[in-house]
Amino acid sequence: MNERISESRLRRILSGLMLALFLAALDQTIVAVVLPDMARTLALPDYLPWVVSAYLLAMTVAVPIAGKLGDLFGRTRLLQGAILLFMLASLLCGLARDTGELVAARALQGIAAGAMMNCIQSLIGELIAPAERGRYQAWFSGMFAIAGLLGPLLGAWLGQWSWRGVFLINLPLGLLALLLARRGLQGLGNSQTGKQVDYLGCLLLTLGLGSVMLLITRIGHGEPWQSTEHACLLLLGAVGSLAFAFWQTRASEPLIPPALLRISTLRASLTVMLFSSFLAVGLAVLIPLQAQGSDATPLLTALAAGVPLGAFAGGRLSARLKRYKPLILMGCSALPFCLAGVAWAGSSQALLLVFLLLTGVALGLQFPTALVAVQNAAPRAQLGVATACCGLVRGLGGALGAALLMSLFVALSDSQASQAFEHVLLMCAGLAMLPLLIAWRMEDQRLAEQVASR
Structure with a gap:
């Protein structure tokens, strides 16, 4: 993306990016207020805290992988695919019949959200000079904070009818974000040819970082520090992280x-x-x-x-x-x-x-x-x-x-x-x-x- 773009086109691009970021940030907080309603209608209510944690865990693990894929194959296509995946995952959340299905769909939603967030912040870096970038990043930080504040309020309002509404609202908003992004980003591409995806690196990072994040999340849920499960997660996290660091010094890409x-x-x-x-x-x-x-x-x-x-x-x-x-x-x-x-x-x-x-x-x-x-x-x-x-x-x-x-x-x-x-x-x-x-x-x-x- 080396060509200059007009101010009007930049505004169209940023409006789509801000709406997509709003969606990803909103779903970190909108769910918490309807958890009691989910507990009354879904089986296995003891696992409901994972409805929030699965999203955050998957999002964190997905971010570094999405960053590399965007560098290799272009962020415009990756962003559009991530928005579509986010909408599909939101639909699956809204149709979930039990807590297991809901947690799995939330993890899928978190993967899409991680890719969306990385693409959005990277696109700002590609389109705007560093000297001006701070003020634009500030707008996106503000949108992130607003989404965090509005999430519980919007969740409580939608929850008056059904907890499923907190997920289904993402479908029209996601479609609008996709249309705005496609219009603004059309014709802009930055893919590299002849590059290979570091599949082993992705696997090792997921194992190491995922185990560490899962351990932290379990402790955050109030589970005791000393347990066999936590010792295994700590071991997997350490081995996976060390193996990832070693492999990164050997991998061609x-x-x-x-x-x-x-x-x-x-x-x-x-x-x-x-x-x-x-x-x-x-x-x-x-x-x-x-x-x-x-x-x-x-x-x-x-x-x-x-x-x-x-x-x-x-x-x-x-x-x-x-x-x-x-x-x-x-x-x-x-x-x-x-x-x-x-x-x-x-x-x-x-x-x-x-x-x-x-x-x-x-x-x-x-x-x-x-x-x-x-x-x-x-x-x-x-x-x-x-x-x-x-x-x-x-x-x-x-x-x-x-x-x-x-x-x-x-x-x-x-x-x-x-x-x-x-x-x-x-x-x-x-x-x-x-x-x-x-x-x-x-x-x-x-x-x-x-x-x-x-």
Whole structure:
């Protein structure tokens, strides 16, 4: 995709991409509110938590594979295929007769969502120059946050008639996204010929990453840490990950080229993303636990509202400064103090809302800007893989944050019930100093003002 495109065509493309991203992000949260209705109508209700977890697990594993396939065969066709698969999986979810069928369909839906998210973020990297990319990535971060907020509300509204409606609504929305994407992206292609898919790498990555994510998810569901099943998953995860890393140094067309991870800016940005996702998702899990039955919606809303605010501000500033490091450093510097403020807010609801909003802003300054830094540093031919690495570390960091911080909170609540939340947040504030040190040492490159040629 080296040709210049008009502003009107770019707007058409972005409208389709934003709707597709909205669909993928919406289905992370829309399901949770109708789980009680599913339990009343479907067999095996004990497995219902996997309706949410199967989607997130499959999406995380699918992202790096989709990134490589997009680099090899073109993102336009992959995106359209992913939207069609998402619609088919949504239909299967809506027609599910028992929990097993629903979980399987949700996993298929997660695979499609992972491919959609990677294609969308990679296409932004192909169509928009790095210097301007931050403001566009900010819009997509805002859409992601809006989908997270609207999901439970839309799910509750559709659930008044039937829980199946939360899946069937994806059919008309998916069709509209497909039509908009096809119109805007028609004639744009970037496939490479003569390249082979690293099938063994895909298998090993799925085994290693899938086992790790499954282990984290099971622990997040409250299952005991020490069990034979968890030991087996840990072993499979370690063996699969090590075998994958070894194979990537031998494969002729590796899924994640080792040379890509030797780029210092890329490594630093991915590490910042990992910590930020850990803290963001972990905090979103801690807030309802701390609420203890009271309404946690205003607190979660304040946190979620701050993310797009920070992303919009960071996007505009990066476009003006033509640099990414000042924004990442600003967000990383503010985050420890904001987390400490949340911990020390005490019983003051107003102070808690303010510090949660500022925490969201600090996170929002990091997410899209770090993605822009990764895409700016990566070779054009490996843009999809680099973008996929961002999705992978965000998914892994979020899963770790949810499982570990929830377990830590529960453990501290047994002995320090009144101070557990404060102590966990102060630990998080201390942990947030690590990405600050990484950001401080990060190379400060100027963002390119033109889209790189392949």
